[in-house]
Amino acid sequence: MSERGGRPHLAVKREVLVRYLDAWTPVALRSHRGATYVEAGGGSFAGDAFRVFGEFADRLEGHRLDMVMAGASGPAVLGEAPAGLAVRSVADAEDLAVAGPVLLHLDVVEDGAFGESDVWRLVDSLGRGKSREVLLTLPVREPVTEYRERLRAVGLGCAVTVELVAEGGGAQLLVFATGDSKHLAIFKNELWAADEFAGIRYRDPRDAERALVDISLTPQLLPLRRALLAELARRRSCTVAELQQYALLETIYRPADAVGALTSAASAGAVTREPSKGRLTPRTVVGHLEG
Structure with missing residues (x-):
């Protein structure tokens, strides 16, 4: 990834998103009601997601996957979508009528068009219901208990909050939440499988010792x-x-x-x-x- 040298946070976030979409997409496509992916994290993430969905072109036939870009100007830059994938943009995703599995990705650090109030507004409107999940990037705040309580209130009781800490000390908070503990386990597998050479280490915001841990399939315990x-x-x-x-x-x-x-x-x-x-x-x- 080209961001590795100068933007290590972005490199890791993109890889984690792609890895999880690889796991989420085939499961979501099993739903007879269709599935929805909402991207509110900027153009580079949208391109990554579009490429992942394109790799499932054979499975998309006979199914429906909506890729919705919130606040985006339009989907033309992404290219031609395979059959079964509908790409569109909306000014405000809060009023989306969605059914079936939904994954909302929102990164307020990379995309200045969205603030933290937008995060919780969209989580509240799109996170309620069966098979709803969110992947968020937020500025580091203390404590994270309030975030987890808000997620639990909309039915997303299985969550992980992890700080992405660069070598210079800059940190961002990655939050994933779902109502399904099995999906949380899948996400964590992808989280630890990310590129360990990207210059980012993980930190549990609830660890009193504030220990930094290298990204690895066999992490320091x-x-x-x-x-x-x-x-x-x-x-x-x-x-x-x-x-x-x-x-x-x-x-x-x-x-x-x-x-x-x-x-x-x-x-x-x-x-x-x-x-x-x-x-x-x-x-x-x-x-x-x-x-």
């Missing part, structure tokens, strides 16, 4: 271990499966990462476990050690 031990101290004991679910819904990590973090904690004698030997499984019960 110390921040997750701290979070899991704190949660275990609150619960006293629980299964590995319960802590995997906690990792999915409350951290930037994946359920599989929780097994790695808990395995190292058990090896170090930081937690109890039952059974006491063997590999950790979802049914393994781990307990808090009194300090």
Whole structure:
């Protein structure tokens, strides 16, 4: 990507979007009501999305996918759309009549035409209903609890908030929310599969230590271990499966990462476990050690 040297945030955001669209599109096309992708993040993102949809031209036949560009001047720059893909622009996406799966992408950092008030207005109008999802980029704010509460209020209770931090320290907040925990897991897989050489590291905005983590399929797990031990101290004991679910819904990590973090904690004698030997499984019960 040409942005890699000078605009690393944009490079990572584009790659994460493309990766998730690759996973979202074939699932969305199964809906008999059609699916809608709303782009409100600028021209470069629209071009990326259009190219992804073009790769599914064979599956688009006999289905309907609407690509709506909010606030855009027109779709002509994107080229000829394959059969089944309808591309249009609207001045205001709030009044869109949509059915079936919807993915809203809105980046207020790259596109100055939209502000944070526009984000929540569109989330409120397009995020309610089954199979609705949003991918947002916002300025870093503290705390992020309010964002998650707003998303939960419209039915998007499965969310991840992750700061994209450049080498110079500049940060942007990436937010993904859905009502489906399986889709959250898919998004996180794509998040960690992004190009690790783009000059961006991740940071969990709810990590008290503010640790920076390199993008990797096998990320550094110390921040997750701290979070899991704190949660275990609150619960006293629980299964590995319960802590995997906690990792999915409350951290930037994946359920599989929780097994790695808990395995190292058990090896170090930081937690109890039952059974006491063997590999950790979802049914393994781990307990808090009194300090």
